Amino acid sequence: MFIQRFEEITILTNGVKLISLTDQIEKFVKSSEIENGILNLSILHTSASLIIQENADPDVQKDLINFYDKLAPMNNDLYIHSTEGKDDMPAHIKSSLTNTNLTLSIKGYKVQLGTWQGIFLFEHRLERQKRKVFLHIIGEK
């Protein structure tokens, strides 16, 4: 029988960082009791994003943050849209380069991720933020 499950989670962030959502998402998948299906994740913001990345060496996360910071520097002279802070326009750019939505497969009650893959919220703003991520599964019990 095909069913759907939804959940909205709130993540409190505190500066530019990658925050693992893998455990929370796997818990939601388990609680759904869906054996096989599609999991769709949506971050409801345009200055934070979702990525799948290496879950082992924390230096990878530092290098990713550095890379995106060099690519879209926090320098108001570079942008027209500057009234919301030096980090806002770079945040929009970084969001457009990564993902607002991620769609994963569930098989045998498990999210299909490789051994080294984790699901992360990528916060691009400097100040504390309250981020909403919408979790949705469509699948078979």
Add this chain to the structure above:
Amino acid sequence: MFIQRFEEITILTNGVKLISLTDQIEKFVKSSEIENGILNLSILHTSASLIIQENADPDVQKDLINFYDKLAPMNNDLYIHSTEGKDDMPAHIKSSLTNTNLTLSIKGYKVQLGTWQGIFLFEHRLERQKRKVFLHIIGEK
């Protein structure tokens, strides 16, 4: 009851620009009468793309266009593939950096988007183009 709905829309473009598709997509979702489901969007081209971005300040769109133009400049000296125009290879690059497909969730007859999120076609070519976007919902009535 699970059902599917499809629609192909055509967007006429006129130069490098972000064009909001949000209204057209929401109209399609409403007409589908699907309460909960998954919405998949596909742009059937490799020199224009789809992004979810800020829908409020038009300067954000100008900054995004500038950013991508600096990142992949329209300069034939930089590329081997140059016979289709100085804007063609940069268009392929910009497409690869953004999205060909977007997958969103529908709950309570509504596309799950944040307050400041809009769905845009991102045109990367300079001349007039006819762009096809395929809309598809799988969900429950």
Add this chain to the structure above:
Amino acid sequence: MFIQRFEEITILTNGVKLISLTDQIEKFVKSSEIENGILNLSILHTSASLIIQENADPDVQKDLINFYDKLAPMNNDLYIHSTEGKDDMPAHIKSSLTNTNLTLSIKGYKVQLGTWQGIFLFEHRLERQKRKVFLHIIGEK
């Protein structure tokens, strides 16, 4: 009747390259006998990725490879994470800029792709690799 089909394919790679998966994926879709549905693709690695790109001129692929190589150079001086080789951190960055998952629509037994679109695995590592891609369809027979 809604059903699901799964397949895991293994791709042997040999250096930085785009490898077309279109034929293998279309064969899987055909064998599923699903008329209409959603196809979700997941690469189970963080140093190779998936992209939809031009399938006609091979120079486009060379230019894409050059672009990403300039953007995230294979130079250990640029990164903290350097013990796994000069190509590893750039591979993670390139993966984050492209896609780990792609979601496509199937209508009339056919993957909805434009005339010039192909589905590619984008290998970012220099040495031989064994890459797993998970194919999943949910749809109606």
